[in-house]
Amino acid sequence: MEKTQVFYxxxxxxxNIDPEQFxxxxxFFHPGKVAKKEALMRGGRHCRNCFFVLEGCLxxxxxxxxxxxxxxxxxxxxxxxxDFLAYHHQEKSDFFIRAVEPSHVLSLSHENQQKLLAAHPLxxxxxxxxxQIAYGASIMRVKYLFDxxxxxIFFHFTSQFPEFVQRVPQYMLASYLGLTPEYVSxxxxxxx
Amino acid sequence: MEKTQVFYxxxxxxxNIDPEQFxxxxxFFHPGKVAKKEALMRGGRHCRNCFFVLEGCLxxxxxxxxxxxxxxxxxxxxxxxxDFLAYHHQEKSDFFIRAVEPSHVLSLSHENQQKLLAAHPLxxxxxxxxxQIAYGASIMRVKYLFDxxxxxIFFHFTSQFPEFVQRVPQYMLASYLGLTPEYVSxxxxxxx
Numbered sequence: 001m002e003k004t005q006v007f008y009x010x011x012x013x014x015x016n017i018d019p020e021q022f023x024x025x026x027x028f029f030h031p032g033k034v035a036k037k038e039a040l041m042r043g044g045r046h047c048r049n050c051f052f053v054l055e056g057c058l059x060x061x062x063x064x065x066x067x068x069x070x071x072x073x074x075x076x077x078x079x080x081x082x083d084f085l086a087y088h089h090q091e092k093s094d095f096f097i098r099a100v101e102p103s104h105v106l107s108l109s110h111e112n113q114q115k116l117l118a119a120h121p122l123x124x125x126x127x128x129x130x131x132q133i134a135y136g137a138s139i140m141r142v143k144y145l146f147d148x149x150x151x152x153i154f155f156h157f158t159s160q161f162p163e164f165v166q167r168v169p170q171y172m173l174a175s176y177l178g179l180t181p182e183y184v185s186x187x188x189x190x191x192x
Numbered sequence: 193m194e195k196t197q198v199f200y201x202x203x204x205x206x207x208n209i210d211p212e213q214f215x216x217x218x219x220f221f222h223p224g225k226v227a228k229k230e231a232l233m234r235g236g237r238h239c240r241n242c243f244f245v246l247e248g249c250l251x252x253x254x255x256x257x258x259x260x261x262x263x264x265x266x267x268x269x270x271x272x273x274x275d276f277l278a279y280h281h282q283e284k285s286d287f288f289i290r291a292v293e294p295s296h297v298l299s300l301s302h303e304n305q306q307k308l309l310a311a312h313p314l315x316x317x318x319x320x321x322x323x324q325i326a327y328g329a330s331i332m333r334v335k336y337l338f339d340x341x342x343x344x345i346f347f348h349f350t351s352q353f354p355e356f357v358q359r360v361p362q363y364m365l366a367s368y369l370g371l372t373p374e375y376v377s378x379x380x381x382x383x384x
Binding site: 060062064070072073083084085086087088094117121124125127128129131132133134135136137138139140141142143145146147178 | 252254256262264265275276277278279280286309313316317319320321323324325326327328329330331332333334335337338339370
């Protein structure tokens, strides 16, 4: 399937948009290929873009005081990723974004988002719904972090997203789930 | 100040809206007074509404398997609160919402949100921005939960939001920060 078709199908789930309109909005998004481990955003820099995954997988992380990488978010196909607070206020971000796999993404700069929304107010509805869901999901994540034991977090996640678990290195998954890599490797040994 | 004026001033920070338009959108929001400890949403029920705090403080929590209340979110003046995933999909929610103090709120039912957005597409932009910020803030919260020690979480929060800490009972604050009430009470003793 044409990469842009993926995006069109995704947007149509949220708003009524015809192929002609879609062709008008497309130039606001900048398509790009990223190699495995390639950086899209670096901590300490101005947060200019948010990224939509057409194919592949992105990771957002920061580096803590001890120099350890901590994953706060992943994005796979049909998901947006950025430090949305820094993106909204056009400030510096503490977060890094890089590709976990070779990926195809669309970048939307803050400037282009403003222009897109001014020219195509219909897209306000699209982003409103995307953010409403993303915000809701993040509240649910806090619930999981509070509510489940380490073992339960791991099992819950791997049973809900088995395909995803295959795609992501163990140490990244551990850090996303708030676990140590040693702990995840221990559970995996137990299981096998 | 008139309660509706609070809401008008808040909305104007995000979109250009004149007093006449504001009067047209106001009927979609249902104003209400809630007593301290009064419930606005109950776990296990259909999530119909989201709530805007004009005055006061709301708490969103769930009850875990051991019967312990866990706070996932607070809302004070100018903040929206709901289980936005259940609200979006119009499903049952696991969360409860109640007033921490006597409060004035605006409720927006999902049905009214749809009607409001259809009649006043300008409000798509308002909600898009509100959710963009809320989603961004929730990613930052995951960073804090991961990155700080228990003591640091407590100090960071109390130094950033001293007024808020005064308004909320200790056990709720503890549960919001992922700490035990005993731990918070211990730190407070150390400090005094």
